[in-house]
Amino acid sequence: MSLTHRTMGEIVKQQFLFKLRSNAAVITALFVMQAVVWGFIISGAPNSFPGFSMSTFELRWNSITNDKVVMASLLWALVVGVLMTTPGQRNASFTYVSSPVTENLANFCFFGLAAIIAGVTTVLSGSVLKLVVFMKDGSSIIETGGLIAAPLDFFSRIVVMILYTLLIMVVVYTCMLFVQMNRLMIVPIVLLVLLSTKSSVFGHLGIEGNIVTLFDFFYNESSFWLFLVKTGVVMAIVSILSFFPSSRIEVKQS
Amino acid sequence: MTVISVKHVSKNYSRIAALTDLTFKIEENVITGIVGRNGAGKTTLLKMIAGFQKTTKGELRVFNENPFRSLLVSANSIYIDDAMSYPGSMKLHELFDEFNRFYANWNEELAVRLMEYFSIPLNTRHRFLSKGKRSTFNAIVGIAARCPLTIFDEPTTGMDTAARNDFYRALLKDYIAFPRTILLSSHYIDEMKDVLENLLVIHRKRIRYHGSVSDLQEAHVSLRGSSEQLSGATLGKNIVSKTTRGLQDEWIVENDFSDAERAELNRQGITNTSVSLNDAYLALTEQLRGGIDDVFNA
Amino acid sequence: MTAYELVLPIIAVILLFLVVWGIQRALQNRFTRKSHYKVIIAYMTFLLVALIVTEILEQTTSLNPTRITSQEKVDVGRAILSDKSIPENQLAIERTHEVDGKLSIKAEQLEYETIFYIERSFEDGNTVTERVYKPSVTIEAAKIGGKSYDLSQYVKVSLPVWKGQEVVMPFQSKQELVVSAYQDSIFISQLTSNRVRNLYKGSKISDTIVHLIIPEDIELDIQLDPDYYVEVPRY
Numbered sequence: 001m002s003l004t005h006r007t008m009g010e011i012v013k014q015q016f017l018f019k020l021r022s023n024a025a026v027i028t029a030l031f032v033m034q035a036v037v038w039g040f041i042i043s044g045a046p047n048s049f050p051g052f053s054m055s056t057f058e059l060r061w062n063s064i065t066n067d068k069v070v071m072a073s074l075l076w077a078l079v080v081g082v083l084m085t086t087p088g089q090r091n092a093s094f095t096y097v098s099s100p101v102t103e104n105l106a107n108f109c110f111f112g113l114a115a116i117i118a119g120v121t122t123v124l125s126g127s128v129l130k131l132v133v134f135m136k137d138g139s140s141i142i143e144t145g146g147l148i149a150a151p152l153d154f155f156s157r158i159v160v161m162i163l164y165t166l167l168i169m170v171v172v173y174t175c176m177l178f179v180q181m182n183r184l185m186i187v188p189i190v191l192l193v194l195l196s197t198k199s200s201v202f203g204h205l206g207i208e209g210n211i212v213t214l215f216d217f218f219y220n221e222s223s224f225w226l227f228l229v230k231t232g233v234v235m236a237i238v239s240i241l242s243f244f245p246s247s248r249i250e251v252k253q254s
Numbered sequence: 255m256t257v258i259s260v261k262h263v264s265k266n267y268s269r270i271a272a273l274t275d276l277t278f279k280i281e282e283n284v285i286t287g288i289v290g291r292n293g294a295g296k297t298t299l300l301k302m303i304a305g306f307q308k309t310t311k312g313e314l315r316v317f318n319e320n321p322f323r324s325l326l327v328s329a330n331s332i333y334i335d336d337a338m339s340y341p342g343s344m345k346l347h348e349l350f351d352e353f354n355r356f357y358a359n360w361n362e363e364l365a366v367r368l369m370e371y372f373s374i375p376l377n378t379r380h381r382f383l384s385k386g387k388r389s390t391f392n393a394i395v396g397i398a399a400r401c402p403l404t405i406f407d408e409p410t411t412g413m414d415t416a417a418r419n420d421f422y423r424a425l426l427k428d429y430i431a432f433p434r435t436i437l438l439s440s441h442y443i444d445e446m447k448d449v450l451e452n453l454l455v456i457h458r459k460r461i462r463y464h465g466s467v468s469d470l471q472e473a474h475v476s477l478r479g480s481s482e483q484l485s486g487a488t489l490g491k492n493i494v495s496k497t498t499r500g501l502q503d504e505w506i507v508e509n510d511f512s513d514a515e516r517a518e519l520n521r522q523g524i525t526n527t528s529v530s531l532n533d534a535y536l537a538l539t540e541q542l543r544g545g546i547d548d549v550f551n552a
Numbered sequence: 553m554t555a556y557e558l559v560l561p562i563i564a565v566i567l568l569f570l571v572v573w574g575i576q577r578a579l580q581n582r583f584t585r586k587s588h589y590k591v592i593i594a595y596m597t598f599l600l601v602a603l604i605v606t607e608i609l610e611q612t613t614s615l616n617p618t619r620i621t622s623q624e625k626v627d628v629g630r631a632i633l634s635d636k637s638i639p640e641n642q643l644a645i646e647r648t649h650e651v652d653g654k655l656s657i658k659a660e661q662l663e664y665e666t667i668f669y670i671e672r673s674f675e676d677g678n679t680v681t682e683r684v685y686k687p688s689v690t691i692e693a694a695k696i697g698g699k700s701y702d703l704s705q706y707v708k709v710s711l712p713v714w715k716g717q718e719v720v721m722p723f724q725s726k727q728e729l730v731v732s733a734y735q736d737s738i739f740i741s742q743l744t745s746n747r748v749r750n751l752y753k754g755s756k757i758s759d760t761i762v763h764l765i766i767p768e769d770i771e772l773d774i775q776l777d778p779d780y781y782v783e784v785p786r787y
Contacts, residue, residue, distance in 0.1 A: 003317060003402055004358040006329045014355055021348070022341030024588030025580035031595045032575055056665060056724040057707065059755045061691060062732040070737045075565075079572045091339035094306060096356040099325040123740070124599040130606040130734045138730025139615045139706065144746050148607050153744035160740040193562075224743050247323055251306035252337070342581040343588060381581070 008105075011097055015106035018096060019089075020113065026083065030076045030118055034125050037072045042132050064133055069125040070161065073118045077165040080114055081172030085180050091252055100247040108239060111169040119162030123154065156224065163231040164218075170235045174242040181245035255282040257403060257435045258303055263312030265298050272298045274459045275312070280435065280452075287446050287467075288439040290456035291539055296439045297335070299456065300407050303437065304333040316403065331403035332357070334396035336389055336411040340380045346391065347376040357399045359432075365398035368424065372417065385412035393421050397428050405437045410445065422449050443535045453531075457539045467531060474534045475509040478502050479524040487524055494537035506537050615706070615731070619699035620690070628685045628761050632669050633784060642704065644684040649714050651680050655766060656773040659721040659780070666721050666760040668776060671784035673765050681765040682719075684711055688758045689729070694751035701752075703729065709760050721762065 041064060083089065084107045093103050126146075133140045147154045178185040221227040258280040265273040273295040280286055288296050301307045302314055305321030305328055314321065321327040340349055346369070354360045369376055372390050374383065383391060393409045410418045426449050429436060440446050443453075453470055455463040463470060474494060477484055481496075481503045492508040506529055511519070519526050529537070579588070631638045657668060665687065686709055691701040706729055710722045738749050766772065774781060 003326065003330050006325060006358075008325060011325060011329070011356075018352055018355070021352070021585060022344055023580075024585055024592065025343055025576060025583070028579050028583075028588045028591045029572065029576040031591065032579065033572060035595075056726055057687070057689070057757055058726075058728045059689060059691075059703070059757070060728070060730045061752065061755065062730075063735065063750075063752070064732065065735050065737055065749075067737040067739060070739045075568055076572055079569060079576060082569075083573075083576065088339055092341055094328070094333075095339055096352060097325070097329045099305075099328055100323050102325065121595070121599060123736075124603055126734070126736050127599065127602040127606045130610065131602050133732040133734045134606065134609045134613065136730070136732045138732060140609075140613070141617065141701070141731055141733040142610050142614050143733050143735040143750055144741070144744070146607050146610050147603065148611060150744070153741070153746070156743035157736060157740045160743060164740070219739075219742055222742055222747065227743065248308075250301075250308060252301055252333075252335075253307070343579075343583060343585045345584060348585060379584070 006097060008099075008102055011099070011102040012105045012109065015093055015096070015098055015102055016109040018093070019106055019110045022092065023110070026080055026114065027117055029079075030073065030114075030121065033072045033076055034069055034121060037068045038125065038128055038132075041066075041068060041129060060138070062136070064129050066122070066126045066129050069122055069129075073122045073161070073165060074168055077115070077118060077168040078172050080111070081169040082176050084110065084169075084173055085176035087180075087251075087253070090249065094251045100249070101243070104243055104246045107173065108170070111166055111173070115162045115166035115169060118165045119158045119160075122161050123158045126157075159224075160227070163227070167218075167231050167235055170238050170242075174238045174245075177242050177245040177249065181248050256280070257282050257317065259313075259315045261313040263302070263309045263314050265295070265302060265307070266310045271459055273456075276456075276461055277312075278454065278461060278464045280437070280454075282435055283433040284451050285429065285436040285438065285449055286452040286454055287443065287450040288437055288454050288456065289441075289443050289535060289539075290462075292441075294456045294539075295459050296456055297407055300333065300405050300437060300439060303403075304331055304405055306333065327403075329356075329358075330401055331405060332396055332399045332401040333405045333407070334392045334409055335407040336392070336409075338380075338388075338392050338395075342379070342381060345377055345379055346374070349380070349395075350376070353395060353399060357401060359400035361398050361400055364428070365394055368394045368397065372420070386414055386417060389413050390417055390421070393425075397425055400428070400432050401434065403435045403437075407439050408441070409438070410440060410442075418445050422446065425449060444530075444532050447531045453535070455535065455538050462538050470534050470538075471528055471531055473509050474506055474529045474537055475511065476527050476529045476533070477505050477507055477519070477524050478527075479522070483522055483524055487519055487522060495533075506533060615703075617701045617703050617705070620702050621697060621699055625688070625690065625700075625702075628688070628758070629667065629669065629782070632671075632761070632763055633782070638685070642685050642688065644686045644709050645682075645711060646684075647682045649680045649682060649719075651678050651717060651766075651770055653678070653769070654717050654771040654773060655680065656718045656775060657764075657781070658718065658775045660723045661721075665724070665757075666762060666780065668721075668774075668781040669761060669763045669784055670772070670774070670781055671763065671765045672786060673767050674786070675767050676769060677767050678770060679767065680770070682712065682714075683763040683765075684709060685761040685763065687760045688756075690756050691731070691752050692754055692756055694753040695748075698750075703731070712762055719764075724760075 090103065093106070098106075130142060130146070133142070142149075144150070145153065175189050179189065218227070218230060221230055256279050260276050260278050263273065263276045264271065276299070288300065290296050298307065302309055303316055303321060305316070305324055308322040316324070316327045317330060319326050321331075344352075350362060350365055353365075354362055366376070369391075372387070372394070374387050374391055374394075380388060380391065389409060389412045393406070393413075396404055396406055396409065410421060413421065422445065425436070438446055438449065447467065450467050452465065453463060453467050454461065477487065478499075479487070479502060484503055484505050488505065488507050491510070494506040494508065497504045511526075516526070626639060626642060628638055628642055630636075657670070659666065686704050686707055689703040689707055691703065693700045708727060710724055713720045713722055735750055736746070738747065741747055
């Protein structure tokens with residue numbers, strides 16, 4: 001029987017498509033979460049204040065934002081980052097044709113598409129919330145214009161959301177790969193997280209914490225290109241690092 | 255052509271040795287049975303060959319490549335065990351589609367026909383199958399993938415007798431039509447004996463025997479007679495096991511009898527017959543018959 | 553800063569993580585691939601429809617109130633007293649009325665939010681000029697220098713009723729203005745012009761002002777509480 005030679009590109013493509021088909025639940029989980037958050041926003045007490053209530057005129061004001069949808073999607077990104085490092089995922093890939101390198105690359109492709117879906121749906125969730133605003137009794141004010149009113153802003157939100165989602169996925173994925181490679185790696189990672197969280201608590205006291213500084217590094221960037229370069233460079237460094245544990249993790253350890 | 259070449263390979267899990275200093279070669283298109291007692295290191299060896307785990311020491315080459323991280327080995331080998339990971343949301347026919355995309359020689363038609371024969375519905379999911387059906391499905395995948403290197407690690411776990419027999423028969427038939435290198439591991443050597451050409455016996459983390467099945471059988475002989483007769487005749491021989499069967503004793507002895515010695519045995523009225531493969535294997539792995547009795551007689 | 557407060561957010565994240573993990577696991581195992589595809593397509597379609605509908609509604613039915621800073625806000629009463637110009641949009645109506653000799657000014661209600669500014673003109677004749685200014689309703693920006701919403705244009709005012717020698721401010725029917733506002737998350741708005749959250753501290757409403765310019769010849773009979781009218785001094 002002659003041997004089949006498959007190129008890396010072929011297998012990465014196949015594995016990426018396989019991951020899409022086999023992990024459709026990852027995407028539906030995002031949608032379920034977003035829909036649940038809409039539910040909370042719609043049914044929950046709106047961020048409202050009563051206007052001056054006088055004998056003849058009363059003003060009531062409700063304000064809605066999609067902050068919670070953004071938070072939910074970012075939390076989902078965290079889960080996806082961890083999920084793709086689980087032995088179950090790796091074993092499933094190796095049930096078919098795979099190598100650590102193709103597995104890693106296919107995962108990044110998967111993250112890319114998942115982040116695009118998360119970015120687009122998170123921003124479009126804004127439309128659903130706008131719809132809620134329109135359907136509520138009374139008048140509606142849209143404080144941030146939509147696609148027609150401010151197309152550049154609209155697309156910039158999508159891009160920013162995609163980049164943040166991707167950043168979280170890649171960073172969490174790489175951290176978890178190190179943990180998968182050696183369980184002891186959990187100690188420095190947890191210490192790092194605790195340390196930065198602790199610092200952010202100091203941040204409330206007026207002391208700049210690491211996580212605050214780190215967040216500001218991205219968040220305070222208002223130039224599109226610089227933001228793209230910052231997130232891109234960080235993601236590139238972290239992804240390159242991920243190949244180190246990835247090529248050392250054994251499959252089907254049990 | 256040599257498909258698998260193992261030179262002084264060892265494998266440790268943290269500091270505990272799983273395999274020590276293995277050296278052997280497996281040629282193309284040979285069916286080799288990997289046998290050994292529980293914990294002998296069969297699964298570890300197979301996983302290293304499949305490229306799932308790395309060696310601690312030594313040189314392991316499959317298709318002339320180190321299988322760990324090798325795409326070539328992955329594309330040309332399939333590893334089937336009873337803990338296959340399939341995506342939970344995919345139906346069996348969807349899993350087949352995936353195999354079809356990844357494995358160049360995948361025979362969908364054969365797979366579907368085998369599924370029909372074993373009456374496993376295609377429109378269900380793996381986790382909803384019974385234990386035996388799951389193993390049967392995995393086995394069907396292993397056959398239909400037609401990989402140049404096909405590895406079955408205890409494929410018949412949970413299958414009923416009929417399914418086991420059918421599986422080995424199907425494997426043999428497809429092997430004859432499309433020869434490939436097959437590694438088979440099982441606890442039950444008897445069920446595999448019609449399929450095997452070679453046997454690799456792993457015992458105590460080392461290779462105890464690697465060679466043809468018939469050679470192994472010929473290496474031992476079973477002697478029957480009274481115990482006095484037998485102790486006299488086997489002086490200086492390696493006795494593997496002793497069993498009492500009614501009035502006669504049956505001893506299995508390593509077969510290094512010369513023609514003269516054999517004639518002497520016949521003269522004394524000691525019947526010497528060839529041993530079954532299973533007995534030879536048990537003898538090799540020191541699973542002396544009656545050994546467990548000694549635990550209670552002590 | 554107690555240890556409790558320190559650990560709480562971490563525990564919250566872990567709990568939420570487990571919830572999401574559970575959702576994902578349940579979905580993965582409970583539904584087939586096809587069901588997932590259906591959900592994905594349905595959800596995306598719904599979002600697209602929502603986008604189209606809201607884009608249309610945004611162009612048609614949404615309020616687009618002007619936004620003003622506190623400096624831009626005009627105090628109509630003070631402007632009348634100091635004879636400054638008042639923006640056109642504050643004016644609800646300007647009318648003239650012919651009155652013979654005497655004018656009674658009344659209100660149907662004692663507790664009302666209308667203030668009459670009564671100015672005597674030097675001119676002769678019996679033509680009274682009436683300017684009704686809407687109350688200014690604003691949603692006040694919490695930040696100093698921030699932009700407030702001016703909702704004045706959405707207030708309805710029942711105009712004074714003129715009958716011969718009498719002008720009566722009618723009973724103002726109760727009005728309720730409910731406004732729902734949507735703002736995109738600031739977490740992802742760093743590249744847009746709306747980088748900060750628009751926060752509001754409350755709303756402010758001023759009184760309806762009826763500015764009457766009455767010729768000297770006409771005799772006035774003001775039947776109003778002194779708190780509710782101002783005589784504009786003559787210069």
